[in-house]
Amino acid sequence: MSYKKIKGSYSFLTIPMILIMGMVIGWPLIQTFIFSFTDADLLGIGEPNFVGLNNFLNAFQNRGFLNSLRISGIFAVVVVSVEVILGTSVALLVNQPLIGSKVVRVFLILPWAVPTIVNAIMWRLIYNPEYGALNSLLYQLGMIDKYISWLSSADKALWSIIFADIWKNFSLVTLIVLASLQSLPESQIEAAKIDGANSWQRFFYITMPHIIPSLQVAMVLRIIEAVKVFDIIYVMTKGGPANKTRTGSIFIYQEAFTNSRIGAGSSFAIIMVAFIMILILFYMRTLSQQKR
Amino acid sequence: MRKNFVLSFLVVCILLTLFASTVLAEEEIELRFLGMAQAAYSEQNVNDMTADFMKDHPNIKVSTEFVPYEELRNKTMLAYGSSNSYDAALVDDIWFAEYAAKDMLLDITADIPQEYKDGVLAGAWNVTTKNGKILGVPWFLDTMYLFYNKDMLSQAGFEDTPKSIEEMVEMAKVLKEKGIVEYPFVFSMAQAEALICVYANFLEAYGQSFQDAEGNYILQDSGVETLEFLVSLMDEGLLNPNSLEFLEEDVRRVFSSGDAAFTLNWAYMYALAKDPAESSLAPEAVGIMTLPGKEGIKEHAAMSGSMGLGVLSKSAHPKEALEYILYLSSKGVQDTYSNLQLPVWTASYDDPQIAAGREDMVAAAKQAFSIMNVRPSEPNYQEASAILQKNIQSALYGDVAAKDALVSAVEEINQIK
Structure with a gap:
């Protein structure tokens, strides 16, 4: 029996999984899509009225929503850029046969393995303006003359969260790039050395082209995560101070669950999903190019 | 005869079992x-x-x-x-x-x-x-009581509690000048309802209100002086700047560590501030009273929580x-x-x-309960409160003037009403 025939005759086995996925992912998405065209209330009081595209039109005129998208954009661009540069640099470093590099590789997994909520609580304690470790360290090093309020300062709060997020997630990029570096044949490097290529040339003409596909995958994964960031911000600042860290996801949560406007909240969510979908398509394209 | 007895016994047993299970299952x-x-x-x-x-x-x-x-x-x-x-x-x-x-x-x-x-x-x-x-x-x-550190006040030469907001601020200035405490005030002013509670208590102390008799928000007029007062505490270095990040528990810890002379907090803090396991203050150093009012306006103020x-x-x-x-x-x-x-x-x-x-x-509570006012109680209060929190914080950061912040807040609230 050919592989195609076997595959065809057993494909019914995937039906339960398709049903489960449809229930837990598909149905909520469809409901959100339907809600986005209505003025539905969170508690389901009364029949929701169909409002056409009003929610979407209002979304693009809502200063709060547009500002939250701007903050999401800043967060994503900064976080992903730094993580890619830092993650790649660290991967290149620990790929070297240095003493202790294997131990470092193990420890690199730790920040990424820490649950986001735990990470957020930990950094909130580190940033505490009264007894936080960061203030203590900087003070003892003579870098500050009095303790700083990191999370209540309008101009520092977002950057403080960005730093905490980078600390947690740069190791994911490191691990992906490191895996790619491990598959780089040593013979290519040796050949380049024999041909007289210096270390920069070896990096740009051999190492870099080899790790770029993996780096693209890591980047797209991180962009998607960074654009829809919610938990770390919710735990650390809840979008404050004065809405300076209110990202798109926090705004949607407040609209749908605090203000009870599930219809409007759904339309904002659909806009975010559309944006993230574009990124996912880019991700799929990257993957398919990698296969080729 | 014996057969009948056994049968009857069995029937009774079954009935008892059924009854017991019914009761147990009740x-x-x-x-x-x-x-x-x-x-x-x-x-x-x-x-x-x-x-x-x-x-x-x-x-x-x-x-x-x-x-x-x-x-x-x-x-x-x-x-x-x-x-x-x-x-x-x-x-x-x-x-x-x-x-x-x-x-x-x-x-x-x-x-x-x-x-x-x-x-x-x-x-x-x-x-x-x-x-x-x-x-x-x-x-x-409950209401937000004024907690004060008796030791600090007595070090600064004050034997009595403040009789008005103005007197309290003067005391705070002396405490700061004498180096007794860097920031005499600490309040819970994170972007949360706690901020509105603090603001509401001072609003009450200034004899003002959130709304007029018809339920329209009037803070762009009634609330400016109160907000300017809070901004001035921040500008003069009397209010701990970290207050903008603090909720009630943070405030309790700061006060209990002896890093503030005055704070506002709920009744629960009283026992904890006196508890050696939770506080470094001597129990007799913890004072509590209702918030004094603005001179010439009212003697005391309390807003319900x-x-x-x-x-x-x-x-x-x-x-x-x-x-x-x-x-x-x-x-x-x-x-x-x-x-x-x-x-x-x-x-x-x-x-x-x-x-x-x-x-x-108990004396403070009795007094507070007799004068206690309430925050607006209306279906969309939560959203109105979120708008106020954002705008009040903007003023406290110095991004906008107090008046502009409250004008903007009331405009936004009117849009959702």
Whole structure:
């Protein structure tokens, strides 16, 4: 029996999984899509009225929503850029046969393995303006003359969260790039050395082209995560101070669950999903190019 | 004969078994209660009260859940909107109007025992009554009291407590000048309802209000002076700048560490600030009073932060849920667990045992309850509050002038009304 025939005759086995996925992912998405065209209330009081595209039109005129998208954009661009540069640099470093590099590789997994909520609580304690470790360290090093309020300062709060997020997630990029570096044949490097290529040339003409596909995958994964960031911000600042860290996801949560406007909240969510979908398509394209 | 006896015996046994199983199966009722994991009664207190209730009601099993204040309303509403509503929940005074508008709470007007109607502080029923219907049982009356560090004041040469806002600020300036404390004031002013509570108490001290008689927000006129006052505390270095990040528990820790001379907080802080395990202050150094008013306007001010217990209208066991919340707010239980929270029963205030060791707090509470005002109680308060929080913080950061911040806030609130 050919592989195609076997595959065809057993494909019914995937039906339960398709049903489960449809229930837990598909149905909520469809409901959100339907809600986005209505003025539905969170508690389901009364029949929701169909409002056409009003929610979407209002979304693009809502200063709060547009500002939250701007903050999401800043967060994503900064976080992903730094993580890619830092993650790649660290991967290149620990790929070297240095003493202790294997131990470092193990420890690199730790920040990424820490649950986001735990990470957020930990950094909130580190940033505490009264007894936080960061203030203590900087003070003892003579870098500050009095303790700083990191999370209540309008101009520092977002950057403080960005730093905490980078600390947690740069190791994911490191691990992906490191895996790619491990598959780089040593013979290519040796050949380049024999041909007289210096270390920069070896990096740009051999190492870099080899790790770029993996780096693209890591980047797209991180962009998607960074654009829809919610938990770390919710735990650390809840979008404050004065809405300076209110990202798109926090705004949607407040609209749908605090203000009870599930219809409007759904339309904002659909806009975010559309944006993230574009990124996912880019991700799929990257993957398919990698296969080729 | 013997056969008949055995048969009869078997029938009796079967009947007894059936009867016993019916009785045993007699509904084990499960109730779900949602409470608050901060301030007022502690989780341990509530769980102990609940355990005692279950001992008295073996057929009722109560599961308690606790969330921070900031999550309490959303979780209650989300559960109510789903098919798994709580049976009873703790409700802040500012949420009763919203819950009433959405028919979330059971009308228990006819089910309140007379002893509760007569015995509970009259003002407390105002918190849980909307449109003439009693929607909850008062659980605690509270306000933000002014806590002060007696040792610091006496070091600075002050033997009396401040009689007005102005006098309090003067004291703070002296404390700072003498180097007794870097920031005499610390308040809970994070972007949360705590900020509005602090602002509301000072607004009250300035003799002003959120709304006019028709319910229109008038803070762009009435609230500017109060906000300018708070901004000036920040500008003059009298208010701990970290206040903009603090909630009540942070404030408690700062005050209890001896890093502030004055703060506003709920009654629960009194016992904890005096507890050597929780505070580095000498118990006798902790002072409490109602917030003094602005000179020439009023002597004292207090804004309600009271809460009640309600039965959710989707509860499958409303009778038992009501029984449970009546038990939690009964005089005996409230007197027993009055360590962190004063009871809502009038008679408790005449009980020397309740006041023992905290006469100053009971005196402050009596005064506060007699003058206490309330924040706006209307269906969209939560959204209005969020708008105010953002704009008030913008003014405190110096991004905008106090007047502009409140004009902008009122404009935004008018759009959602």
